[in-house]
Amino acid sequence: MNILTPFEYYRPETLDEALELLATKEDYKILAGGTDLMIQLKEKMIHPANIIDVTQIPELNEFAIKDGEGAVIGGCTTDAFCEFSKELRDKYPAFSIAAGEIGGPQVREMGTIAGNLANSGPSAETPSSLICYDAKMTLAKKGGERVVDVKDFITGNRRNILEEGELIKNIILPEPAATTHVKYGYVAMRRMMEIDIVNMSIRVDLDGDTIKDAKCVMGSVAIRPLISEKVPEVLKGTKIGDEAVIAKAAEAAQSEVHPISDIRATAEYRVDVVGALVRKLLREIAAEAK
Amino acid sequence: MKNQLITLNINGEDMDLVVAPTDLLVEVLRKKAHLTGTKKGCGQGDCGACTVIIDGKAVLSCLTLAIACQGKKITTIEGIADRKTGEMNPIQKAFLNHGAVQCGYCTPGMILSSYALLCENPHPTRQEIRRALSGNLCRCTGYILILDAVEACAAEGGVL
Ligand SMILES: Cc1cc2nc3c(=O)[nH]c(=O)nc-3n(C[C@H](O)[C@H](O)[C@H](O)COP(=O)(O)OP(=O)(O)OC[C@H]3O[C@@H](n4cnc5c(N)ncnc54)[C@H](O)[C@@H]3O)c2cc1C
Ligand code: FES
Ligand code: FES
Numbered sequence: 326m327n328i329l330t331p332f333e334y335y336r337p338e339t340l341d342e343a344l345e346l347l348a349t350k351e352d353y354k355i356l357a358g359g360t361d362l363m364i365q366l367k368e369k370m371i372h373p374a375n376i377i378d379v380t381q382i383p384e385l386n387e388f389a390i391k392d393g394e395g396a397v398i399g400g401c402t403t404d405a406f407c408e409f410s411k412e413l414r415d416k417y418p419a420f421s422i423a424a425g426e427i428g429g430p431q432v433r434e435m436g437t438i439a440g441n442l443a444n445s446g447p448s449a450e451t452p453s454s455l456i457c458y459d460a461k462m463t464l465a466k467k468g469g470e471r472v473v474d475v476k477d478f479i480t481g482n483r484r485n486i487l488e489e490g491e492l493i494k495n496i497i498l499p500e501p502a503a504t505t506h507v508k509y510g511y512v513a514m515r516r517m518m519e520i521d522i523v524n525m526s527i528r529v530d531l532d533g534d535t536i537k538d539a540k541c542v543m544g545s546v547a548i549r550p551l552i553s554e555k556v557p558e559v560l561k562g563t564k565i566g567d568e569a570v571i572a573k574a575a576e577a578a579q580s581e582v583h584p585i586s587d588i589r590a591t592a593e594y595r596v597d598v599v600g601a602l603v604r605k606l607l608r609e610i611a612a613e614a615k
Numbered sequence: 616m617k618n619q620l621i622t623l624n625i626n627g628e629d630m631d632l633v634v635a636p637t638d639l640l641v642e643v644l645r646k647k648a649h650l651t652g653t654k655k656g657c658g659q660g661d662c663g664a665c666t667v668i669i670d671g672k673a674v675l676s677c678l679t680l681a682i683a684c685q686g687k688k689i690t691t692i693e694g695i696a697d698r699k700t701g702e703m704n705p706i707q708k709a710f711l712n713h714g715a716v717q718c719g720y721c722t723p724g725m726i727l728s729s730y731a732l733l734c735e736n737p738h739p740t741r742q743e744i745r746r747a748l749s750g751n752l753c754r755c756t757g758y759i760l761i762l763d764a765v766e767a768c769a770a771e772g773g774v775l
Contacts, residue, residue, distance in 0.1 A: 334636035334682050356683070360660055363678040367658065376636070378683055405672070429750020430728065432660055434672040435679070517749035 329366050336378040340465065340494070343382055347490040348467040350375045355492055357401055358435035360428065361444040384494055385439070390416065395500040400439030400493040404451075408433060417498055419454040419509035419526050426450050429517060439493035445479045445549070450511075452479060452550045453526035453542035457507045460498050466491040482548040504531045506613055508606040511544075512598045514589065521545050522590040523598040527556075527606040529565065531614055536560045541574075541603065546582040546595055553578050556603065566611030574607060575600040621685050625650065626694025634681045641665045641676035644691060652692035652723045656752070663751030666724035667691050673731035692723035695730055695774075706730050709768035710761070717755035725751050729765045733774045741766060 335350075337343035347353065353375040356362055365371045379385055380401050390396040390412045398407070407413055408425030427433050427441065427450045441451045442462070452475060460475045467490060475496070479485050487493070501507070511524035524544040530537045541556035555577035563570040584595035618633050625648055632647050644653045644667070656664035658677045665677040668690040695704040706729050709715070716722050725748065732739055732747040739747065744765045753761065768774065 329637035329639075332636055334680065336683065336685075356680075359678050359680070359683075360675075363680075364659060376680075378680075380683075428660065429663065430747055431663060431666055431673050431675045431750045435674050517746070 330369065330372045332373055332376045334376050334378065336381055338381050340382050340384045343377065343379055343492065344465060344467040344490070346375075346377050347492060350377065353377050355379055355443070357437040357440040358403065360432050360436040361440060361446075379492060380437075385492075387495065393500055396498040398438060398496045398498070400495055401437045404428075404433035404436045404438065404441065405430070407438060416501065417454070417458055417507075419507040420451065420458060420460075420498070423450045423454045423509045423524070423526070426511060426521075438496055442475065442478060442496075443485060443487060443493055445481070445483050445485045447482055447548055448521045448524065448545040449479075449550075450521070450524060450544075453524060453544050454507060454509045455496065455498075456542045456550060456552065457526040457528035457540050458498050458501060460496055462496050463494040464488075464491050465494040470494065472497070476542075476550075476552060479549045484549075502530065504537075505529075506531070506610045508609045508613075510602045510606050510609075512602065520589060523584075523595055523602060525599070525602040525606060527603065527610065529560065529607075529610050529614075531565060534565050534614065536563055536565055541578060543578065543582060543599060543602075546584040546599060551582060553581055555581055560607075565614050566608070571604050571607045575603040578603045619682065621682055623648075623681065623684055623689060624687065625689045626691060627688075627698065632681070636680065636682050638681045639677060640667070640679040640681045640684055640689075643681040644676060644689075650691050650693050654720055654723055656720070661752070662721075663724045663728065664721055666727045666751065668727055668731050671731065671734065673728045690727070692727060695726070704730070704774055705772065706733065706765070706768045706774045709764040709771070713760050713764035713767060715757060715760040715764040717753075717757050721751060721753040721755075725753065725761055729761075729768070730774050733765070733769055737773045738769055739765075 354373040356376050356378045385399045385401040387399040404424045404427045414421040456476045461472050507528045509526045511521040513519035513521045526542050528540040539557040539560040541553040543551045556574050559574045559577045579596050579600045584592045586592045622629050641655050644650045654664040656662035660678050666673050667676045669687050728751050
């Protein structure tokens with residue numbers, strides 16, 4: 326009945342214990358919800374000698390959100406928690422909605438935010454909104470911690486900057502200003518249980534009805550989340566909701582992506598979807614800002 | 616890799632089981648605890664046939680290591696009927712009364728996802744029911760009757 330390659334299983338109860346294990350065990354994989362890792366084990370894509378289950382560590386399960394002080398989300402916070410937390414839904418709606426679009430309900434109860442980031446899949450649901458909210462993450466290893474920007478974390482398809490012996494402790498979301506608007510959108514084959522053809526988050530910072538600053542981050546169009554350079558240039562200094570500007574922003578984003586054709590969509594269709602999502606999200610922000 | 620003796624709390628009872636670290640919960644439930652109500656379909660997280668409830672949440676036993684479930688409360692389809700009388704849970708009765716069971720392969724998972732929903736949200740909207748069951752596939756495609764059953768169960772007093 327065993328279809329997995331043998332491994333030893335460890336379940337540290339404290340962060341120190343976990344970091345010690347990570348520092349001393351060679352050939353390990355960290356296990357959180359297992360919704361990506363178990364599949365990789367079953368598919369024999371990986372053969373770790375040791376599995377280190379980090380779900381019981383208190384620091385990875387903390388959740389703090391305060392008025393004016395942003396939020397700190399432990400790495401093992403589940404996708405479902407982020408979907409259903411009213412506080413997160415109110416303050417970081419684009420992120421909460423994105424977390425609620427991962428897999429199906431059972432996958433979201435198991436899957437964690439650190440797992441979604443560390444898996445670093447090109448179509449991952451949560452990175453684009455986290456990057457738009459300027460989120461940071463705390464990475465811990467024996468002997469020290471570092472805080473990095475989520476935007477610098479993923480470097481390629483299933484590649485990131487995690488070092489040997491390091492884990493994601495938490496994700497830090499700064500307090501958004503009342504004039505900051507972030508929207509998340511995606512296109513996929515069905516509404517549930519799908520992998521996105523393209524997903525996208527757009528952030529707009531307003532001064533009255535003038536766009537002071539903007540960000541556009543796209544998923545599933547490159548080997549890592551693609552941060553647009555041209556969309557902010559097009560948007561800055563313009564009035565929110567100006568259809569001519571919206572059309573130009575959509576074209577700007579389309580000119581930057583070089584997606585692939587795969588089983589889910591052709592490259593050409595993905596480029597169309599990029600334009601459609603830019604228009605949709607900018608119109609949603611304009612409606613919200615009114 | 617050695618086999619280990621672990622204790623799992625399944626349907627309110629502590630069971631001592633010998634498992635390898637690689638053993639999946641779905642296999643341990645079916646082959647070692649002899650609780651064959653839990654089904655295995657895809658083994659990939661897509662179908663929901665293997666759904667069980669762990670600490671109140673509907674999760675997938677095909678993507679869960681049995682050894683990782685120590686200290687947690689596992690509920691399978693065998694565990695929601697009345698323990699003393701054996702009388703079915705209202706959600707089980709509702710599935711029968713509404714003809715929501717065809718071949719039955721998806722049924723344990725469907726019922727446990729519905730049960731977990733109704734425990735947390737006793738009066739869900741039709742849309743909330745659809746969303747809560749979106750991780751459970753029925754290849755006999757009896758979805759409408761399943762949604763009707765969950766709706767009726769909620770209206771008639773719920774699962775507890
Ligand atoms: C049916 C199905 C549908 C899915 N649909 C989607 C989808 O639509 N969108 C989407 O984005 N994802 C999807 N996923 C993937 C997955 O559910 C998410 O990426 C989830 O959030 C991963 O979290 P996890 O805790 O299960 O990760 P795990 O599987 O436990 O781990 C994933 C990776 O992250 C590493 N890791 C985990 N935690 C840490 C940590 N704290 N520090 C360092 N490394 C860590 C692991 O070593 C592993 O490499 C789907 C999965 C399934 C099975
Ligand atoms: S068998 Fe677990 S989801 Fe299909
Ligand atoms: S009743 Fe046959 S799969 Fe649902």
